Every structure is written in C-alpha cells, then in structure tokens.
Amino acid sequence: MIEETDNPGxxxxxxxxxxxxxxxxxxxxxxxxxxxxxxxxxxxxxxxxNLDREQLExxxxxxxxxxxxxxxxxxxxxxxxxxxxxxxxxxxxxxTLKDDIARAExxxxxxxxxxxxxxxxxxxxxxxEQLELREAAEEATDAAALEALQAKVVPAAxxxxxxxxxxLTGSCFPDKELCAALRLELNALRYWTSxxxxxxxxxxxxSA
Amino acid sequence: xxxRDDAPVVGIDLGTTNSLVAHWVDGAxxxxxxxxxxxxxxxxxxxYLPDGTYVVGQAAVERAAMAPAETxxxxxxxxGQGLADLxxxxxxxxxxxxxxxxxxxxxxxxxxxxxxxxxVSAQILGELKRRTEAVLGPVQDAVITVPxxxxxxxxxxxxxxxxxxxxxxxxIINEPTAASLAYGLGDKHTDGVIAVYDLGGGTFDLxxxxxxxxxxxxLATCGDTFLGGDDVDRLLVDVALxxxxxxGLPTADPRLKARLRAAxxxxxxxxxxEATTVMxxxxxxxxxxxxxxxxxxxLHTLMDPLLERTLELCQQALTTAELTVEQVDELVLVGGxxxxxxxxxxxGAFFGRAPHVGLDPDQVVAQGAAAQAGILAGHTxxxxxxxxxxxxxxxxxxxGGVTKLIMANSAIPTQTTEEYxxxxxxxxxxxxxxxxGERELVADCRSLARFKLRxxxxxxxxxxxxxxxxxxADGILHVSALEKRSGAEASIEVTPVHGLxxxxxxxxxxDSITHALEDVRVHQLIDLRNESATVIRATQRTLKAxxxxxxxxxxxxxxxxxxxxxxxxxxxxxQAIKAALEELNKQAEPLAELVxxxxxxxxxxxxxxxxxxVS
Numbered sequence: 001m002i003e004e005t006d007n008p009g010x011x012x013x014x015x016x017x018x019x020x021x022x023x024x025x026x027x028x029x030x031x032x033x034x035x036x037x038x039x040x041x042x043x044x045x046x047x048x049x050n051l052d053r054e055q056l057e058x059x060x061x062x063x064x065x066x067x068x069x070x071x072x073x074x075x076x077x078x079x080x081x082x083x084x085x086x087x088x089x090x091x092x093x094x095x096t097l098k099d100d101i102a103r104a105e106x107x108x109x110x111x112x113x114x115x116x117x118x119x120x121x122x123x124x125x126x127x128x129e130q131l132e133l134r135e136a137a138e139e140a141t142d143a144a145a146l147e148a149l150q151a152k153v154v155p156a157a158x159x160x161x162x163x164x165x166x167x168l169t170g171s172c173f174p175d176k177e178l179c180a181a182l183r184l185e186l187n188a189l190r191y192w193t194s195x196x197x198x199x200x201x202x203x204x205x206x207s208a
Numbered sequence: 209x210x211x212r213d214d215a216p217v218v219g220i221d222l223g224t225t226n227s228l229v230a231h232w233v234d235g236a237x238x239x240x241x242x243x244x245x246x247x248x249x250x251x252x253x254x255x256y257l258p259d260g261t262y263v264v265g266q267a268a269v270e271r272a273a274m275a276p277a278e279t280x281x282x283x284x285x286x287x288g289q290g291l292a293d294l295x296x297x298x299x300x301x302x303x304x305x306x307x308x309x310x311x312x313x314x315x316x317x318x319x320x321x322x323x324x325x326x327x328v329s330a331q332i333l334g335e336l337k338r339r340t341e342a343v344l345g346p347v348q349d350a351v352i353t354v355p356x357x358x359x360x361x362x363x364x365x366x367x368x369x370x371x372x373x374x375x376x377x378x379x380i381i382n383e384p385t386a387a388s389l390a391y392g393l394g395d396k397h398t399d400g401v402i403a404v405y406d407l408g409g410g411t412f413d414l415x416x417x418x419x420x421x422x423x424x425x426x427l428a429t430c431g432d433t434f435l436g437g438d439d440v441d442r443l444l445v446d447v448a449l450x451x452x453x454x455x456g457l458p459t460a461d462p463r464l465k466a467r468l469r470a471a472x473x474x475x476x477x478x479x480x481x482e483a484t485t486v487m488x489x490x491x492x493x494x495x496x497x498x499x500x501x502x503x504x505x506x507l508h509t510l511m512d513p514l515l516e517r518t519l520e521l522c523q524q525a526l527t528t529a530e531l532t533v534e535q536v537d538e539l540v541l542v543g544g545x546x547x548x549x550x551x552x553x554x555x556g557a558f559f560g561r562a563p564h565v566g567l568d569p570d571q572v573v574a575q576g577a578a579a580q581a582g583i584l585a586g587h588t589x590x591x592x593x594x595x596x597x598x599x600x601x602x603x604x605x606x607x608g609g610v611t612k613l614i615m616a617n618s619a620i621p622t623q624t625t626e627e628y629x630x631x632x633x634x635x636x637x638x639x640x641x642x643x644x645g646e647r648e649l650v651a652d653c654r655s656l657a658r659f660k661l662r663x664x665x666x667x668x669x670x671x672x673x674x675x676x677x678x679x680x681a682d683g684i685l686h687v688s689a690l691e692k693r694s695g696a697e698a699s700i701e702v703t704p705v706h707g708l709x710x711x712x713x714x715x716x717x718x719d720s721i722t723h724a725l726e727d728v729r730v731h732q733l734i735d736l737r738n739e740s741a742t743v744i745r746a747t748q749r750t751l752k753a754x755x756x757x758x759x760x761x762x763x764x765x766x767x768x769x770x771x772x773x774x775x776x777x778x779x780x781x782x783q784a785i786k787a788a789l790e791e792l793n794k795q796a797e798p799l800a801e802l803v804x805x806x807x808x809x810x811x812x813x814x815x816x817x818x819x820x821x822v823s
Contacts, residue, residue, distance in 0.1 A: 064594055065423055069621070069681050073586040088621035088678050095618060 020044045020063070022086060028066060030082050038110055039093035049107060049168035051097060060094045101189055104164050104182065113179030122187050130191050137199060143206055150199050157192035160185060217349040217378070217585040219386065219577025220336060222366065224284045224410040224436065225544070227252050227332055229340050230574040231347075232582030237390060237575040240340050247571070248339045254331045255279040256318040264335040276303035276466045278318050282438070283332075285410050286314050286325040287369075288362035295434055297442060303462045312361045312654075326365050330372035337373055342735060350375040351581040353573050355411040356382035356598050357431030359644050359654050363683065378584040379682055383408070384415035385426055385595060386576030387542040391567060392419050393579055393591075400537030401427070403525075405555050405563075406573075407518065408543040410436040414522050416529045416536070425594040427529035428617050430521040435514060437476075437545025443510045444472035448487060448500055458494050467491065471498075479507045480548055508550050515554045522558060528617055539563045542572055594619055597679055601656070604641035608650045613677050616646060623678040634665035638673060642685065656685065663691050736785045737777050743789060744770050747796050754802050762798050769795040 010017055011024035012031075018024050021041060022033040040047040043059045065071065069084040096102045109115065133153065140146045164185050167178060174182060218231045218240065229240045229248045240248040255268035256278045263271065272279040285298055291308040299306065305317040315322040333352075340347055352370050354363055363380045370377040384404035391402065399420055406413040413431035417424050445468045449459045458464070471489050478485040479502065487500040526533065541563045545551065556562050582588045596617045602610040603626070613624050628638055638661040645653030663671050672692040679685055690697055747770055755763055769792040776785050 061420060061423060061425070064425075064619075065592060068592055068594065070583055070592060071589065073584060084621050084680050085623075085678070087681070088623040091619045091622040092624060095622070 023063075023066060025062075025066060030079065030086065033086070039096050039106055042089060042093045043097065045097070047107070047110070049103060049165060051103065056094070056097055060090070063090050100161060100164070101186065101193065104168060104186060107168055108174065108179060108182050108186070111174045111179055113174065114183050116183075116187060116190070119180075119183045120187065121184060122191070123184060126188055126191070130195070133195060137195065137202065140202070143203060146199055146203050146206070150196075150203075153192065153195050153199060157189070157196050160189045160192050164189060215349065215585075216344045216347050217578070217581035217587065218340060218344075218347055218351075219574050219579070219581050220333065220350050220352045220370075220375075221383070221386075221574035221577060222284065222329065222333065222352055222354070222369075223252055223573075224282050224408055224438070225252055226250070226570070227336055228571065228574040229336050230571070230578035231340075231344060232578045232585070232587055235582075235588060236393065237578035237582070239571055239574060240343055242339065242343055248336065248343065250332060250335050250339070252284065252332050253279060253281050254283070254328050256321065256323075258319070260321070262331060264331055272303075273463065273466055273470070276462045278304065280304055280316050280318075280323070280328050282410060283316075283325050283328040286316070287329065288312055288325075288359065288365035289314060297439075298434065301438070301442070303466060326369045326372060329366065329369035333369055333373035333375060337375060341732070345735070346732070348374075348376040349378050349581060349585060351379050351381055351386075351577040351584065352377055353383045353386050353577045354380055355406075355408070355431060355433055356384055356413040356415055356429040357411070357433050358382075359599055360656055360683070360685075361654060362433075378581055381577060381580050381593070381595065382413070382415065382426075382429065382598070383573045384413045384429065384542060385417070385424070385593065386574075386580065387540060387572040388415065388417045388419070389424055389576035389579045389591070389593060390572040391538075391540050391564065391576075392422075392424060393575075401531065401535055402538045402540060403522070403536045403559060404540045404542055405518070405522070405546065406431075406542040407545040407551060408436050409438045409545065410434070412436060412518050412521065414518070414525045416525050416531065422590045423592045423594060425619075426596045426617075427531070428525040429596060429598055430525040430528070431598075432517070432521060435517060437543070437548075439514055440476060440507075440511055440545075441469055441472040444475060444487070444502075444507075445469055447502075447510075448472065448489070448498060451500055452496065452498060457496055461494060464489075464491055464494060464496065468498075475502055476507065476548070479504045504550075511548070511550060515551065519554070519558050522555075533559055536561075540567070540572075542569050544570060595681070595683075596620060597622070597683055599644050600646055601677065601679070601685065602643050602645075602653065604643060604650050610643050610645075610648060610650055610653055613642075614679060618679075620683060621678065621680050623676055625674055625676045628661070628671075628673045628675060629669050630663075630666070630671050631668055633668050635663070635668075635671075636665050637662050640675070640687075642677075642687075659687055661689050664694050664696060666693070732782050733780055733785075736782060736789065740773050740777050740785060740789050743792060743796075744774055747792065747799070750796075750799055750803060754799060757802055758798055762795075765795045766792070766799060 011027060011029060013029045014024060014027035016024060016026035021037060022031055023029070024031070038047070043056070043063060045051065045055065045059055064087070067083055067087040067090055069080045069087060072080050072083045096106050133149065137146070137149055140149060164182065167182050167185065168174070216231050216233075218229050219237065221228045227250045230237045231240050242248055250265040251269045253268035253272065254262055254264050255271040255275065256262045268279055269281075272281060280302070282301060285294070285301070290311040291306065291314050292311070294314065302316070307315045307317050307322055309315050309324070313324060315324050316328065337347065350370060352366055352375075354366050358366070367377050367380055384406040387406060388402050388404050400418070402417045402419060404415045404417070406415070411431065411433050412435040413429065415429040416427045418427055445465065448468050448471070452459050467489055471487050475485050475487040482504070484501060484503045487498065487502055489496060489498040536559055539555070539559045539561055541552065541555065546569055552563055579591060580593060583591050583593065597614060597620050598616060600612050600616045601614040602612045605611050613626065614622060630638065640659040640661065641650070642656045642659070643650060643653035644656045647653050661673055661675065663673060670693065673689055674692055675687060675689045677685060677687055688697070747766060751763065751766060769788070773785070773788040773792050776788050
C-alpha cells in the first residue's frame with residue numbers, strides 16, 4: 001500500500017522511525033516522496049563528496065531489494081508503478097553518486113552552481129593544450145606513441161580529479177566563488193576524460 | 209492475483225535451434241516432462257506443407273532435407289531484423305525465400321504465402337504451449353528468454369510472437385541472466401561474482417553478475433548476435449564445398465547444402481571425442497561422393513578466430529564492470545556450443561579456472577526463466593533479479609549525431625531527465641528521435657521511436673521542456689514531459705518504428721485464436737477423459753477389495769459418482785467432466801483412507817487413489 005502522508009519520522013503503518021523519506025524499511029510501506037529529493041537523501045547517505053564506496057553499495061542493494069517492482073507483484077498495479085518509479089530514481093541516484101564527476105556535478109547543482117551549459121569556461125591556455133594533445137592522438141599510429149601520450153594525459157586527468165576532490169572536501173555546500181572554481185575544473189576534467197577514453201580505445205583497437 | 213496463485217507459470221528458452229520449457233513448482237524450476245518422462249523439447253523449425261498446413265519441431269527438421277525451400281530453420285536470426293541487418297552468410301543459411309517488408313522486418317516466402325518471423329516463432333511457441341498444456345493443463349503466464357544482446361526491436365518481435373501463440377508474456381529476460389539464476393538456485397553458497405559464457409547456435413553473450421543473498425545483480429553484459437556454433441558448421445561446409453569445387457562438382461544445390469550442414473555438425477561432434485574423423489556425403493544423383501578427413505587440429509584452427517572474438521567481448525564486459533579476471537568467482541558455460549572440449553579449454557584458460565559443471569547447459573536457460581516466472585507470479589520472495597539495459601539509448605541531435613541518454617549496462621528500471629528549448633519564436637512542437645546503439649551517428653544506430661512534444665508558443669529559447677525518459681523493469685521506454693514555465697505537461701505522440709503493426713497483430717490473432725481455443729479445449733478433453741478412466745478403474749478395483757469396510761451409503765455414493773463420470777466422458781463438456789471427476793475423488797476419500805491405513809507406509813502419504821496399487 002501507499003501511505004498518504006509525507007510526515008517525516010515515524011511510520012504510520014508500523015510505528016518504526018523511518019530513515020528514508022519515502023519508504024519504511026521496517027514494513028516496506030511506500031509513502032509520498034518529498035519534492036526535489038537529492039540523490040544523497042534518496043539513498044539515506046550523508047551529503048559528501050568523499051563517499052564511502054562500500055556504504056554506497058550496501059545502501060543500493062538494500063534499497064533495491066525494498067523498491068524493485070518485482071518484489072511487489074502481490075500489492076497491486078498502483079504500488080507496483082510507484083515502486084517502479086522509485087526504483088528508477090534509485091538507480092539514477094546510484095549511477096550519479098558512484099561516479100566522481102557526476103557526484104561533483106550533483107553537489108555543484110545542489111549548491112545552485114552553474115551547469116556546463118551555463119558556463120563553458122576553461123583555465124587559461126587549456127584549450128590550446130587540448131587541441132595539441134588531440135592532434136597528437138589522431139596522428140599516433142603505433143602503441144608506443146599512444147602510450148607516451150597516455151603517460152602525459154592520465155596523470156593530468158588524475159590531478160584535475162584530485163583538485164575537484166580537494167575543492168569539495170572542504171565544504172559540500174560550496175559558496176559562489178567555490179562554485180565558479182569547481183565549474184572551471186569540471187569543464188577541464190570533461191576534456192581530460194574524453195581524451196583518456198579516446199586513447200584507451202585507440203590502444204584497444206591496435207591490439208585487436 | 210489470489211485466484212491465480214496455483215496456476216502454473218513457465219519459462220521458455222526459445223532457442224535458435226532448440227526450444228525448451230520449464231515450470232516453477234514447489235519452490236524450484238523443473239523442466240516440463242511429458243508422460244514418458246521426456247523433456248518437452250521442440251526443435252525450432254517449421255515446415256510448410258503444400259496443403260497450407262504446417263509441421264513444427266522434429267517433423268519439420270526431418271522435412272528440411274527433402275523440402276528445404278519450404279522449411280524455416282533458425283528463424284530467431286530474422287527476429288526484428290531488416291534485410292540489411294543480415295550478413296550474407298546468414299542470408300545464405302535460409303533455403304527459403306526472404307522478403308523485406310521494412311527496415312526491421314524480413315518475412316519468409318513459401319509458395320504463395322509469406323510469414324513474418326513473429327508468426328513462425330509463434331508457431332514454435334504454440335507447439336510448446338500445446339505440449340506443455342498436455343502435461344500441466346492450461347498455462348498462460350510465461351517468461352521468454354532472448355540473447356542479452358538483442359535490441360529493442362528483436363525483443364518486441366519475441367514478445368509479439370509469444371502473444372500470437374496465446375501466452376501472457378510476463379517478461380523477456382536475457383539468456384545468460386536466466387542461466388545464472390538457475391545456477392545460483394542449484395547451489396546455495398554462491399555469493400560472489402559469476403561469469404556466464406553463453407555460446408549458442410547463432411549468438412554469443414557474456415554476462416557478469418554479483419550474487420548476494422538471493423539477489424542477482426547484473427554488472428555487465430556483452431555479446432554478438434552473429435556469432436555462434438553454427439558459424440563453425442558453416443566454415444566446415446565451406447571447406448567441403450571447396451573440396452567439391454576443386455573436383456569440378458556442383459555446389460549450388462540447396463539440398464546438398466542442407467545435407468552438408470548435417471554432415472558438418474556430425475563431424476564437429478565426433479571431433480569432441482576423436483582425434484580425427486571423416487566427413488562423408490553420398491549424393492549419387494549429383495555425382496557427389498565426399499570423403500573429407502578432418503583432424504581435431506583442423507577444427508581448432510577454424511574455431512580460433514571465433515573464440516578470440518568471444519574472449520575480446522569477455523574482456524570488454526570485465527572492463528565495463530570494473531573487474532579483473534581474478535575477481536570472478538565462478539565460470540558457468542551455457543549453450544550447446546560450449547560442449548566442445550576446446551571451448552572449455554580456451555575459456556577456462558582466459559578466466560584461469562575450470563568451468564562449473566553439473567548443470568545441463570541445454571536446460572539452465574529454461575530453468576532460470578521459470579525461476580523469474582516464479583518471482584513475477586509472486587510464488588517466491590527469496591529471489592530478485594536486478595537486470596540492466598543491454599544497449600545505450602540516445603537522442604538525435606543536429607547533424608545526425610546521437611547524444612546518449614541512458615548508457616548500456618545501466619540497471620533497470622532507470623530514468624534520466626533532459627531539458628530542451630526552442631531555436632525559433634513560437635515553436636509549438638519539438639521532435640525527438642530516440643535511438644538505440646553504441647555508435648555516434650544516427651545512421652549507425654537503430655531507430656526506436658519518434659516523439660512530438662507539443663508546447664505553448666513562446667519566444668525562442670524561452671521554453672524549458674523537461675523530458676523524463678524512464679525505462680521500466682521490462683526494458684520498455686516511457687517518456688513524459690513538462691514545460692516548466694507554463695507548468696503545462698507536453699503531450700507526446702509516439703510512433704513505433706518497427707515490427708508488426710497493431711492491426712497486423714490483431715489480424716493474425718483473429719486468424720489463430722479460434723483454432724488455438726479449439727486446440728486447447730480438445731487437448732484438455734483428451735486429458736480429462738484419460739484421467740477419468742484411470743480414476744474409475746482404480747476406484748472400482750479398490751471398492752471390490754476393500755469396499756466391505758465402508759457403509760452402504762458410502763459405497764452407493766462412490767458407485768453413483770463413478771457412473772456419472774463415465775456417462776459424462778462420452779460427451780464433450782470439459783467443465784462437467786472436471787466437476788464429476790472432482791466429485792468422484794471426493795466421494796472416494798474414505799476408500800483411500802482405508803487403503804492408506806492398511807498399507808500404512810509413510811511413502812504413500814499424499815498419493816492419490818489412482819496411484820495406489822492394491823494387492
């Protein structure tokens with residue numbers, strides 16, 4: 001059944017204190033979802049960039065078991081539909097939180113920061129450097145040349161990733177200035193990631 | 209739900225060459241067996257006779273050699289495909305004529321009649337249904353398996369085939385996932401990562417799953433719908449044809465090809481146990497007398513490129529799942545083609561462990577499908593399958609590019625939200641084209657659906673249309689949209705771009721449903737009559753031996769119930785016979801108790817009257 005309340009705290013059906021805002025983990029009853037629930041709250045996890053991977057996996061598996069529509073085949077179509085939607089949102093939350101960049105983007109969006117479409121800037125000189133690296137990647141025909149490029153690109157990508165982590169470690173509620181800095185790093189990180197993938201693909205194609 | 213609690217649910221392995229049914233019974237999947245104890249197993253073949261009727265299964269396979277152009281084998285390779293999707297060697301596999309209907313449908317033409325792959329598959333599924341119902345009584349609900357790498361149009365085609373055959377398709381699930389479910393059920397201590405390597409006749413799949421306390425979570429799945437054991441047969445046929453051509457003998461005869469294929473398969477199987485074999489074929493009418501010596505090494509040379517390709521896909525799946533080979537706890541081989549010892553050897557070497565044996569690779573898929581049917585019918589709550597979407601979903605962008613919305617291997621159900629606006633003033637509709645596939649260009653992906661979002665007219669760039677793409681547990685896409693400024697829900701027109709149209713489905717259904725109903729009724733009647741005869745005989749025998757211990761009223765009630773049943777069996781009212789049979793069983797209960805008390809053996813408890821032998 002679906003409980004028609006968004007009352008936080010105790011479950012109306014079984015009285016147990018609820019940890020997840022839309023679900024009673026004790027009796028399985030689904031309640032109305034609070035508006036604009038962020039991915040951390042959806043999974044009952046603390047809002048932090050340095051998320052414990054094991055904690056994420058445990059929460060995901062536990063909630064999947066409770067929310068998957070196949071577990072509610074005897075509860076009627078309405079509950080099943082609700083479970084399906086909640087399950088889809090859980091998977092969206094898990095996919096986002098699992099990935100460093102997506103998790104950082106989510107924290108930035110929660111802080112009201114600019115999206116990649118709003119602010120496309122990159123650090124000074126960055127695009128020129130990327131252009132050169134890309135040309136080198138396109139011209140590289142043997143494994144040695146590609147690996148040499150990888151030796152440059154991978155550490156740079158890791159460094160950019162580390163800077164994002166550093167910016168978000170101080171505060172998960174970044175202010176306007178921090179948001180702008182974060183946007184700049186995340187924009188750069190997109191370029192690094194796509195270049196890393198491209199090099200991997202070229203190497204894989206060579207070995208095949 | 210409650211009235212259907214006891215209704216049987218089944219899992220169907222609809223294979224390229226063979227199909228099999230399992231059902232969920234007493235908390236476990238079991239292969240459906242006929243009265244003789246043989247699995248309900250139907251070769252996936254349909255042969256069309258000149259009088260307009262058709263035969264399915266073994267009879268069709270036997271007819272293939274005589275009438276190849278009238279017989280459809282491996283129809284699964286045509287499901288949801290256009291002519292352009294079929295490689296030349298796959299096209300060459302079909303001795304019957306192929307006719308393209310649209311980009312995602314190729315029909316087979318036999319004489320003047322054409323059949324869609326959905327109809328041909330439905331004839332196979334219909335045969336499975338008849339034979340299953342002869343054992344279990346009426347069955348509606350089924351889970352049908354497909355290769356993990358089947359795209360949406362291939363899945364839809366399979367679903368349609370199930371519907372045409374009169375099944376209520378609970379879900380389409382992936383073959384390797386089904387296999388892992390069966391594997392996990394067979395052994396209770398299986399927490400860890402399982403790799404399922406599934407090499408069938410025409411398809412290859414690799415799936416990686418994490419099992420944790422009854423929850424089976426698919427981590428990654430990779431595959432190739434044009435890679436399978438049949439390719440090895442085809443390569444062997446090519447070797448034989450080459451040898452014939454060298455002698456200046458004819459090679460184009462379709463009957464010869466069909467017989468060569470059979471000879472190739474025999475040679476392949478022989479080489480599993482023998483170091484050398486001779487591929488023989490005599491066809492005096494064509495002057496062919498082939499004797500081709502083959503060694504196991506020859507076979508391995510032919511198989512190597514195919515196996516290498518499968519191992520590349522294994523590596524790809526591991527990378528997607530962020531796993532190393534060492535983190536795989538168990539290797540399960542599925543599909544007839546994995547019986548070849550060389551496959552064990554190569555795949556075992558790649559994963560660094562011996563494959564798990566102990567499950568019949570031909571049966572696990574049907575068993576796993578039956579387990580999923582058990583879950584979906586609410587018969588078990590110990591198990592849960594968390595599946596993924598096998599191919600990415602994307603949306604067409606300017607210039608024929610594709611932007612990915614939902615990545616391959618995302619757990620389902622899943623959703624994603626995108627925001628769209630307008631490039632010009634007063635635009636009242638936004639067209640969205642959803643595609644499936646991993647490639648970057650529209651031309652290289654498969655068109656899934658087109659949507660038109662209707663919005664209120666506004667200046668360019670003003671509308672903020674938030675579109676939510678939701679993929680449900682069945683892998684079906686739902687789209688909803690909201691224009692945020694006006695708060696108006698955008699209306700969505702969906703144009704399905706593939707498969708049979710609803711009208712076509714309805715027409716085929718109307719044609720077949722009357723026959724199907726009649727068939728079910730006739731089968732049921734035969735079964736009821738047989739069962740009644742058995743119960744009446746057993747009752748009369750027992751009444752003679754033990755009847756003195758009953759009251760006269762009890763004896764009369766039994767005799768009357770038996771007489772009523774006997775009389776009704778002469779007519780064709782299934783419901784009346786069923787009721788009379790139940791009545792007789794009820795009236796005969798005191799008699800059964802007597803016998804049970806006398807025999808007083810634990811092993812007999814729970815048996816029905818007709819099963820007890822009276823000495």
